[in-house]
Amino acid sequence: MAKRIYFNAFHMNCVVHQSPGLWVRPDDKMHLYTDLATWVELATLLERGKFDALFLADVIGVYDVYRDNREAALTQAAQIPVNDPMLLIPAMAHATEHLGFAFTGSVMQGHPFTFARLISTLDHLTKGRIAWNVVTSYLESAGRNFGKSGLPPHDERYEIADEYLEVCYKLWEASWEDGAVIKDRQRGIYADPAKVHDVHHEGKYFTVHGCHLSEPSPQRTPVLYQAGASPRGQQFAARHAECVFVSGPNPQVVGQIIRETREKARELGRNPEEILFFMYLKVITGDTEAAARRKYNEFFEQISYDGALALLSGWAGIDFGQFDPDQPLQYIETNAVRTLMHAFAKADQSRKWTLRDLAKFVGIGGGGPVLVGAPEQIVESFQEWIQVGVDGFNLAYAITPGTYVDFVDGVVPVLQKHGLMQTEYQEGTLREKLLGSGYARLREPHPAAQHRRSLANTLNVPAAHPVRSDGADSTAVAK
Numbered sequence: 230m231a232k233r234i235y236f237n238a239f240h241m242n243c244v245v246h247q248s249p250g251l252w253v254r255p256d257d258k259m260h261l262y263t264d265l266a267t268w269v270e271l272a273t274l275l276e277r278g279k280f281d282a283l284f285l286a287d288v289i290g291v292y293d294v295y296r297d298n299r300e301a302a303l304t305q306a307a308q309i310p311v312n313d314p315m316l317l318i319p320a321m322a323h324a325t326e327h328l329g330f331a332f333t334g335s336v337m338q339g340h341p342f343t344f345a346r347l348i349s350t351l352d353h354l355t356k357g358r359i360a361w362n363v364v365t366s367y368l369e370s371a372g373r374n375f376g377k378s379g380l381p382p383h384d385e386r387y388e389i390a391d392e393y394l395e396v397c398y399k400l401w402e403a404s405w406e407d408g409a410v411i412k413d414r415q416r417g418i419y420a421d422p423a424k425v426h427d428v429h430h431e432g433k434y435f436t437v438h439g440c441h442l443s444e445p446s447p448q449r450t451p452v453l454y455q456a457g458a459s460p461r462g463q464q465f466a467a468r469h470a471e472c473v474f475v476s477g478p479n480p481q482v483v484g485q486i487i488r489e490t491r492e493k494a495r496e497l498g499r500n501p502e503e504i505l506f507f508m509y510l511k512v513i514t515g516d517t518e519a520a521a522r523r524k525y526n527e528f529f530e531q532i533s534y535d536g537a538l539a540l541l542s543g544w545a546g547i548d549f550g551q552f553d554p555d556q557p558l559q560y561i562e563t564n565a566v567r568t569l570m571h572a573f574a575k576a577d578q579s580r581k582w583t584l585r586d587l588a589k590f591v592g593i594g595g596g597g598p599v600l601v602g603a604p605e606q607i608v609e610s611f612q613e614w615i616q617v618g619v620d621g622f623n624l625a626y627a628i629t630p631g632t633y634v635d636f637v638d639g640v641v642p643v644l645q646k647h648g649l650m651q652t653e654y655q656e657g658t659l660r661e662k663l664l665g666s667g668y669a670r671l672r673e674p675h676p677a678a679q680h681r682r683s684l685a686n687t688l689n690v691p692a693a694h695p696v697r698s699d700g701a702d703s704t705a706v707a708k
């Protein structure tokens with residue numbers, strides 16, 4: 230039996246996510262992004278297609294790097310206006326039963342105490358279908374929105390993220406013991422105070438003294454995604470991530486990132502094969518190759534070059550408005566997404582990229598390659614990514630819902646016929662659906678599990694007490 234491939238839809242709570250210019254088409258619905266019905270319809274479609282999750286990106290600043298102003302971003306709706314991703318989830322969860330919801334949250338916004346409670350709330354409301362894409366932001370405007378002169382330096386942002394997660398782990402894993410919630414209506418006792426503990430965290434960036442306000446949610450710690458493949462980004466992924474979102478121009482560049490990250494995870498004592506890598510792709514398909522190509526050409530004609538450069542400049546932290554579009558790209562180290570310039574100006578040995586090439590690539594593909602073809606051809610093309618270690622795909626759209634309707638009706642049946650995609654969902658939480666029934670909780674030596682152990686140590690009980698797949702502790706905790 231072939232190994233199954235995982236599929237997420239890659240989206241954002243805004244008009245233009247990764248296809249600048251296409252929102253004006255009569256068959257694109259994203260100008261209705263403020264309407265809950267748009268999202269509920271999308272979630273229902275994805276569940277019909279047995280997608281693993283809807284993956285929502287987010288930014289907390291404006292794209293004002295291109296030409297040093299936000300004009301292009303605003304006129305082209307390039308990820309502005311952008312609404313909060315978390316608030317979409319309960320309505321979509323209510324309309325579905327199995328679809329996961331991975332959303333992006335930057336550690337540059339809010340305090341981990343507030344954030345940990347928001348996630349616990351969502352994990353409860355979705356019955357354990359939440360994943361968090363932990364990001365460190367790349368727009369300097371995001372720093373200014375939160376009272377700073379800009380963003381902290383690149384590597385320090387990952388230090389902040391490490392501590393942010395440490396606070397979250399303590400709240401999710403070590404504040405409420407398994408068994409703290411009694412819910413005894415006859416005796417009128419809800420929780421056992423002896424089993425609810427204060428977290429005492431005094432770090433470089435955050436201080437928390439108190440207990441988590443939410444009772445343990447089905448997953449406690451949500452499934453953790455990470456995106457960003459600079460050396461420091463990979464180190465962060467190797468320590469924390471269960472799923473990594475990767476991008477790059479070709480399998481050779483992406484394969485290298487995957488090998489390096491898995492190696493770093495192995496050095497930390499983790500099983501590198503338990504980390505799933507999701508590749509950024511866009512798929513344009515139709516009944517025949519010619520039909521798919523016609524669609525692609527039509528989309529390509531409608532790309533907004535200015536919208537693409539606004540996005541690209543924001544991601545790279547470079548004002549591309551100042552560059553000759555036909556000069557080969559040079560690598561410039563910035564405080565933004567280093568992965569991007571590294572992939573195109575350094576790691577890709579197969580060709581020399583100019584700015585014009587890259588803008589066209591981004592205009593139609595956003596941050597990744599585009600596969601064009603009939604369903605059988607698309608399924609075949611997935612293989613070259615699987616061979617370099619990719620486990621799944623985050624599929625961006627050209628238009629919504631059209632791109633996903635084409636995929637669900639055209640490509641999914643072919644994948645399923647070849648045993649490459651699930652035909653039924655697994656029971657359980659998102660983590661169990663992804664990894665299997667033995668994976669209800671994060672395992673040692675993951676730092677989240679170590680915080681669980683630190684609770685056990687405090688209480689003087691054995692470190693690795695068995696945990697049932699429903700998340701309940703299967704042994705009594707001796708005190």
Ligand SMILES: Cc1cc2nc3c(=O)[nH]c(=O)nc-3n(C[C@H](O)[C@H](O)[C@H](O)COP(=O)(O)O)c2cc1C
Pocket residue numbers: 285286287288289333335363364365366367383456457458459460461462463474475476509565566567568569596
């Ligand atoms: C494929 C990919 C997707 C990303 N998605 C987001 C996002 O939605 N929001 C965000 O603020 N940052 C996002 N990032 C930025 C990263 O989290 C990180 O802050 C940035 O890439 C800098 O790290 P790096 O130099 O290690 O790439 C993304 C990065 C990559 C490579």
